[in-house]
Amino acid sequence: MATILHKIKAYLYDNVLTKDNPNDFTARTASERSLNVQQICQSAANRGGADISASAMEHATELFLKEMAYQLCDGYSINTGYFTANTTIRGVFDSPSETFNKDKHSIIFQFNQGEKLRAEIPNIEVNILGIAESSAVILQVMDVKSGSVNDLLTPGRNLKIVGSKIKVTGDDASVGVYFVDATTQERTKVEQSDIVTNNPSEVMVVIPELAAGTYTIEVLTQYSGSQSLKEPRTATLDKQLTVA
Template identity: 85%
Template structure:
């Protein structure tokens, strides 16, 4: 029997990503919070008993990550044991002589779990808290230009947003699709004319002209099925999106 060291909580949501069974659900973990490098290094010292200071560990980690990024940009693959990373080119080349075109092709970095991280899975206990309350939720977004899921944004191109009860409805100025700068909290609203598809389980928008940086995605709506709700609901993607 596995030694349970970790516990994850999750709620169930209607599964809108598959069409074969209209009555099935998908589990979504309840994230306590997002940890940065500094916080992880501090925890390694206070909880894990690391034999160096948190600041020294943070400095070394930042050096490692910077060098890892450099090597990935030169086309090398990385295997840390905990995750693998590689550089991938997206897009179609129509002939053997066609060269890379930034307007047609894109470069993305792919990360996957490694053996050391995978070996921890038997030590995790999952506690299903039941079906989530009936509210708007964003389950997944796809940058249509790059094909990136829950990661990259290509300004001026389409973003497919999949979720539950995310149809944009309501006349108040607070209603709409917003990209929120993760650093400054500045909010950029998608023009209503740039909402290409507007359904309860799928919204397609044209990504605004956003500067390079990281963003949270929000859908604010009064959609409540057949009627408008009195108060707006906000669905926030639990992943950070990046404009490079």
Template identity: 35%
Template sequence: MQNTLKGWMADNTVTTDNKDDKILLLESAGSVNIEDIYKEMEEEGTGLKRETLVHVVMLFLRVVARFILNGYNVNTGLFRAVAQFTGVIESGRWNPEKNSVYVSFIQDKMIREEIAQTTVNILGMKADVMYILETEDRKTKLKDGSATAGRNFFVRGAMLKVMGDDPAVGVTLTAEDDTVTKLEDDEIAINKPSELTLLLPATLTAGTYTLTVTTQYSHGARQLLKEPRSVSTTIYIGGKPGGGEEERPGEL
């Protein structure tokens, strides 16, 4: 499979004084699951039966998970993985309601080599594109997705203004157990197309959340979209696990 990424140019809302400043947004090729991977492996012509491929892959995944969750720093060539802890330890005891285990993945040699062989095709300008460019924890000033419960959280992007009467419109936080918390209207302190300032509920426990902005806002707000659209990003209440080790993305 030839490595090819496609992207659309969009205005960079950070540099509002420079109308020629653009960013590139990935054009999604869709989603694949483990069955798609098995099919692709079969097309490599390995001569192995499907049941053999399934057995080997699942065995590999189980062994990797076992090593990680026994405290090993695992290097597969594709990625490095290590377990991390989140939450504050109180009274010297582990509390599953406040503490959790998180696995940090960092790209390794194999994926960097594949990145070096990847072609990028620019498809042109994309109008009225909705995206999240960056976030900031207003308490810590960190821009790595860290967030603090009960404090302000800044989101910068495009077409983010929360508008519309569809029940789905709003800002939600989805925990790893699929529990959804929807912000009240007055918890969206600043509501602009290019930026939101959110007051995160103080009741949120430490962990990883998916922050989703759903709106019917369209350019100029002259007419609302018939159907709402959404954009999501991952945030970490209580700080990004392994935040001291910065992941450095590969360069093309």
């Protein structure tokens, strides 16, 4: 019997990703926060998970990640044991002589769990906290140009946002879809005319001309399903998105 070393808390949400059962739910991890390299190294040093200082571990990790990215850009596949990574070309080539076209094709990096990480799964206990409070939630986004889910953003192209109670509606001036720069916290609001589809479980927008960087996405809405809310509520995707 596996020893429980870790605990994950999760809430249940209406499953809008499948249509066959209107009464089923999907679990979403109640993540407290996102950890960066520095925080992970500091945690390892504090709990005895590293035999070097946090700063030395952080420096070595950054060197490793930089070199890994370099090798991925040369087309090599990566297998760390904890995750695998490879470079993938998206898009259709209409003839054997067609060359790569950045307006038609795209490059993405795909990461998947490795054997060492999978081996930790039996050591995790999942505590379902019940049905989440009836509020707006973003479950996933898809960059239509690249087909990337919860990862890439292609400025000027469509982004499909799937969730619950995310219809963009209300009289408050703050209502809308926002891309928030993860570094500067600058907020870029999607023009109303660039909201292509606007339904309770799916919103499609044209991605603004964002600079290269990392972003979070927010939907502010007064939609509740019955009557308009007095104050907007915010749905935020718990993953960061990248403009290359």
